Amino acid sequence: MPQLDPAVFLPQIFWLIVVFAALYIFIARNAAPKIADVLKKRQDRIADDLTAAEQLQAKAEEARIAFEKAQADARNNAASIVLSKRDEIKADTEAALQKLSEELNAKIDDAQKRIDEAKSKALSDVRDVATDVCSEIVSQISGLKLDKKSIEKVVKAKTDAAMKGDA
Amino acid sequence: MAGPLEQFEIHSKVPIEVAGYDISITNSAVSLAIALVILMVFMLGGMRKAALVPGRWQSSVEMCYEFIAKMLGDTAGHEARQFFPFVFTLFMFILTANLMGMVPWLHLFTVTSHIAVTFALAFFIFIGVTILGFIKHGIGFLKFFVPGDAPLALLPLLVIIEIVSYLSRPISLSVRLFANMVAGHTMLQVFGGFVVSLAAAGGIFALGSVLPFAFIVALTGLELLVACLQAYVFAVLTCIYLNDALHMH
Numbered sequence: 001m002p003q004l005d006p007a008v009f010l011p012q013i014f015w016l017i018v019v020f021a022a023l024y025i026f027i028a029r030n031a032a033p034k035i036a037d038v039l040k041k042r043q044d045r046i047a048d049d050l051t052a053a054e055q056l057q058a059k060a061e062e063a064r065i066a067f068e069k070a071q072a073d074a075r076n077n078a079a080s081i082v083l084s085k086r087d088e089i090k091a092d093t094e095a096a097l098q099k100l101s102e103e104l105n106a107k108i109d110d111a112q113k114r115i116d117e118a119k120s121k122a123l124s125d126v127r128d129v130a131t132d133v134c135s136e137i138v139s140q141i142s143g144l145k146l147d148k149k150s151i152e153k154v155v156k157a158k159t160d161a162a163m164k165g166d167a
Numbered sequence: 168m169a170g171p172l173e174q175f176e177i178h179s180k181v182p183i184e185v186a187g188y189d190i191s192i193t194n195s196a197v198s199l200a201i202a203l204v205i206l207m208v209f210m211l212g213g214m215r216k217a218a219l220v221p222g223r224w225q226s227s228v229e230m231c232y233e234f235i236a237k238m239l240g241d242t243a244g245h246e247a248r249q250f251f252p253f254v255f256t257l258f259m260f261i262l263t264a265n266l267m268g269m270v271p272w273l274h275l276f277t278v279t280s281h282i283a284v285t286f287a288l289a290f291f292i293f294i295g296v297t298i299l300g301f302i303k304h305g306i307g308f309l310k311f312f313v314p315g316d317a318p319l320a321l322l323p324l325l326v327i328i329e330i331v332s333y334l335s336r337p338i339s340l341s342v343r344l345f346a347n348m349v350a351g352h353t354m355l356q357v358f359g360g361f362v363v364s365l366a367a368a369g370g371i372f373a374l375g376s377v378l379p380f381a382f383i384v385a386l387t388g389l390e391l392l393v394a395c396l397q398a399y400v401f402a403v404l405t406c407i408y409l410n411d412a413l414h415m416h
Contacts, residue, residue, distance in 0.1 A: 001172060003349070008177040009283040011189050015196035016284050019203050023260055028252035031210040035232045038217045038225075045219060 123159065130155045171356040175280055175349065195284070198276040202263045231259060235402065242406035246413050254409075257288070258402035261344065265394035268352060269387065279397075280348040282341060289341035292405050300412035311415050340404055347397050351390040358383050 213228030268277030
């Protein structure tokens with residue numbers, strides 16, 4: 001076995017020490033710090049990004065809450081506006097109806113008055129005619145010249161009775 | 168036809184002798200230098216951009232780093248962080264050396280197939296960890312060899328067992344890696360020899376050479392696994408020894 005020849009020990013160990021020492025110095029001074037630096041930077045960056053993401057998420061949540069509040073306010077506002085407008089319109093309508101019915105009542109009263117006037121006028125005309133007709137008939141039949149006043153009294157009593165009968 | 172153990176022979180390329188000591192540049196030293204260059208290229212190349220979002224190459228470098236960092240943290244705790252560069256170097260060096268031996272055609276010398284190399288590494292770790300233990304705990308580190316809840320009658324025996332097991336650490340650590348590498352490479356060489364011999368025999372034997380060839384394919388896969396696994400085992404045990412020195416039992 002060539003490995004057990006003591007003559008080959010020393011040159012191998014010597015060069016092993018040289019190479020291993022060189023490699024160790026290279027790694028300890030150069031490679032390992034460089035790798036550690038990159039890994040650290042990456043970790044920091046990831047942590048930063050995560051923190052930023054969390055902050056943004058909190059902001060978004062805040063905005064959402066504010067939006068929801070605004071929406072609820074607007075809804076309440078709208079409801080109150082609708083309510084007050086409805087009351088207003090109702091009051092307006094009632095007032096208008098009141099006014100209209102007053103006007104209509106006034107008109108009805110007016111009309112009624114005119115009807116009554118026309119009625120009483122017509123009635124007095126009818127009495128006049130009836131009185132004239134009556135005195136004419138009496139004078140024609142009996143030749144009597146009756147007092148106009150007494151005829152009027154009779155006609156008035158008769159028409160009043162007729163009108164009562166009508167009513 | 169090369170024998171199965173010839174691949175482990177050391178050839179002097181540039182003979183150097185300093186004060187009577189032989190420090191010739193050998194095929195092993197060349198392989199060591201290549202491993203150094205590969206690792207430097209791997210790490211410098213991977214980290215040349217040091218991008219926030221890594222590419223494939225950078226990811227590979229970072230993966231190795233994080234793998235070892237996690238392993239060291241898990242086994243030896245936070246205090247062991249100062250030894251991270253050493254464990255990282257150790258793991259990457261052994262892994263590279265092991266895998267270099269698995270590259271076909273190039274005939275790269277596998278430095279970890281020599282007990283001198285693995286034992287030098289293991290012995291350095293053993294000494295370093297022991298010194299660390301005494302620095303950390305003073306003379307109290309000797310309590311490491313005294314099991315806490317053992318019956319008094321058994322104590323002398325247990326202390327001897329503890330000391331022997333502690334002293335055998337560098338041996339088990341180095342022989343494990345060395346033996347795994349030698350066994351794998353020898354086996355590949357032996358079965359490679361079967362393929363060549365059977366093919367050379369011709370006729371019906373040539374067809375039979377398919378069998379050892381298929382075995383080599385499977386064995387290559389296994390050896391790749393072993394190469395990674397042994398590098399990992401070496402690094403893990405180093406972490407465990409560090410943990411023992413830092414925190415005792």
